[in-house]
Amino acid sequence: MSNPYDLVVRAESVFVDGEWRAAAVAVRDGVVAAIAEYDEEIPAHQVATLPEGQVLVPGIVDTHVHVNEPGRTEWEGFDTGTRAAAAGGVTTIVDMPLNSIPPTTTVEALELKRAAAAPQARVDVGFWGGAIPSSLGALEPLWNEGVFGFKCFLSPSGVDEFPHLDTEQLNAALAEIAGFGGLLIVHAEDPDVLDAASSASHGGPGYLDFVASRPDLSEEDAIAHVIAGVRATGARAHILHLSSARALDALRAAKAEGLPLTAETCPHYLSFSAEHIPDGATQYKCCPPIRDEANRDLLWEGLLDGTIDLIASDHSPSTAELKFAGSGDFAEAWGGISGLQLSFPAVWTAARERGIPLERVLGWMAVNTAALVGLGTKGAIAVGGDADLVAFAPEETFVVSAEELEHKNKVSAYDGSTLHGVVHTTWLAGEVVHVVGDRPGAPERVPSGRLLTRPGAGPEARSTE
Numbered sequence: 502m503s504n505p506y507d508l509v510v511r512a513e514s515v516f517v518d519g520e521w522r523a524a525a526v527a528v529r530d531g532v533v534a535a536i537a538e539y540d541e542e543i544p545a546h547q548v549a550t551l552p553e554g555q556v557l558v559p560g561i562v563d564t565h566v567h568v569n570e571p572g573r574t575e576w577e578g579f580d581t582g583t584r585a586a587a588a589g590g591v592t593t594i595v596d597m598p599l600n601s602i603p604p605t606t607t608v609e610a611l612e613l614k615r616a617a618a619a620p621q622a623r624v625d626v627g628f629w630g631g632a633i634p635s636s637l638g639a640l641e642p643l644w645n646e647g648v649f650g651f652k653c654f655l656s657p658s659g660v661d662e663f664p665h666l667d668t669e670q671l672n673a674a675l676a677e678i679a680g681f682g683g684l685l686i687v688h689a690e691d692p693d694v695l696d697a698a699s700s701a702s703h704g705g706p707g708y709l710d711f712v713a714s715r716p717d718l719s720e721e722d723a724i725a726h727v728i729a730g731v732r733a734t735g736a737r738a739h740i741l742h743l744s745s746a747r748a749l750d751a752l753r754a755a756k757a758e759g760l761p762l763t764a765e766t767c768p769h770y771l772s773f774s775a776e777h778i779p780d781g782a783t784q785y786k787c788c789p790p791i792r793d794e795a796n797r798d799l800l801w802e803g804l805l806d807g808t809i810d811l812i813a814s815d816h817s818p819s820t821a822e823l824k825f826a827g828s829g830d831f832a833e834a835w836g837g838i839s840g841l842q843l844s845f846p847a848v849w850t851a852a853r854e855r856g857i858p859l860e861r862v863l864g865w866m867a868v869n870t871a872a873l874v875g876l877g878t879k880g881a882i883a884v885g886g887d888a889d890l891v892a893f894a895p896e897e898t899f900v901v902s903a904e905e906l907e908h909k910n911k912v913s914a915y916d917g918s919t920l921h922g923v924v925h926t927t928w929l930a931g932e933v934v935h936v937v938g939d940r941p942g943a944p945e946r947v948p949s950g951r952l953l954t955r956p957g958a959g960p961e962a963r964s965t966e
């Protein structure tokens with residue numbers, strides 16, 4: 502008899518090769534070593550058999566998370582952020598280059614991020630770099646150090662240390678990135694359109710006034726600039742947090758043309774609509790904003806037809822003080838929605854209501870997000886892949902209590918919502934990193950998350966050429 506495996510997880514329903522089947526997933530050294538028949542005898546040190554109602558799915562890969570440590574750790578940090586991820590079935594996060602201080606725009610800043618994350622990470626953590634005016638011309642060293650790509654803003658980011666690129670700088674960034682085969686990820690709102698719209702509005706607590714201050718046209722114009730730049734340079738680009746469905750036709754056409762362009766949207770754009778957001782409820786403020794119900798329907802269509810490739814949380818918390826600064830004035834409050842822990846059940850809840858099966862959700866939140874960052878060992882349960890597994894009960898419900906979330910700041914647009922889909926157990930590389938009901942006071946687990954480097958990065962990447 503061969504050596505026992507470290508772990509075997511049996512379930513009546515396992516998502517493997519794009520379909521559901523009864524199986525036993527055998528893990529050795531953190532990797533899926535075999536996928537056997539459900540009732541096959543397999544020697545293992547540990548065996549978990551999922552009860553009826555729980556399915557086994559790959560860990561969610563969330564490519565859009567603002568951890569904010571170091572520098573704004575009171576907004577979110579690697580300890581609380583990765584606890585929240587594990588509790589939400591998210592086994593990989595890729596951290597945004599802002600709003601930490603310093604932002605991840607230099608190799609030194611990346612080292613600081615890694616040093617902060619390494620001892621605390623409870624899930625695997627990768628990093629995006631930043632493209633700001635002062636880092637243009639110097640992006641490649643960061644790429645060689647293993648960031649997965651570069652984020653830029655086309656309008657003010659909200660923090661002074663991360664200035665936006667104008668159109669000329671956007672094109673320069675794309676040309677530079679094309680030169681080394683990198684990826685530019687873009688916050689696409691046009692500053693001229695925003696300026697014109699906000700001079701016509703004076704802030705205040707009206708949600709529809711806030712939406713009017715960030716009109717669809719700002720996304721349409723900015724995305725048109727990105728498409729033109731991609732066409733001119735051949736660089737790969739990705740549109741972050743698409744909110745306006747009016748930009749879908751341009752994206753569809755760009756993809757049909759064969760341009761290397763992808764797009765994401767976020768759980769909050771798929772869960773909420775402007776009609777249902779009360780005035781003064783700044784926990785719903787994000788940029789670009791949550792738009793109306795008809796727009797939300799079209800975003801779902803865009804996902805279903807593949808125009809939108811993936812869903813990422815854009816977890817962008819702040820302190821409650823900043824989130825409610827101005828006591829309901831949308832112009833004053835911090836713009837960002839905290840959603841890492843709830844993104845998977847929130848999207849599943851909204852999909853389920855529309856009759857969309859769980860496997861499509863996994864496609865958008867695990868398979869395609871892993872593909873965006875080239876993590877071939879993540880996003881699917883497959884032999885040779887990382888044993889990042891989630892026992893998920895799709896038909897169980899829970900009521901969100903912001904106070905009980907692992908996020909550092911207990912503010913949630915989902916507070917009080919009933920969601921479908923309970924994450925019962927999360928395994929990272931075959932180790933349990935979360936069990937439902939875990940609460941402060943439960944035996945502490947040692948953080949076992951690893952720092953991820955872009956496949957292909959490293960000394961070889963630097964020395965070849």
Ligand SMILES: [Zn+2]
Nearest residue numbers: 565597815817
């Ligand atoms: Zn973001």
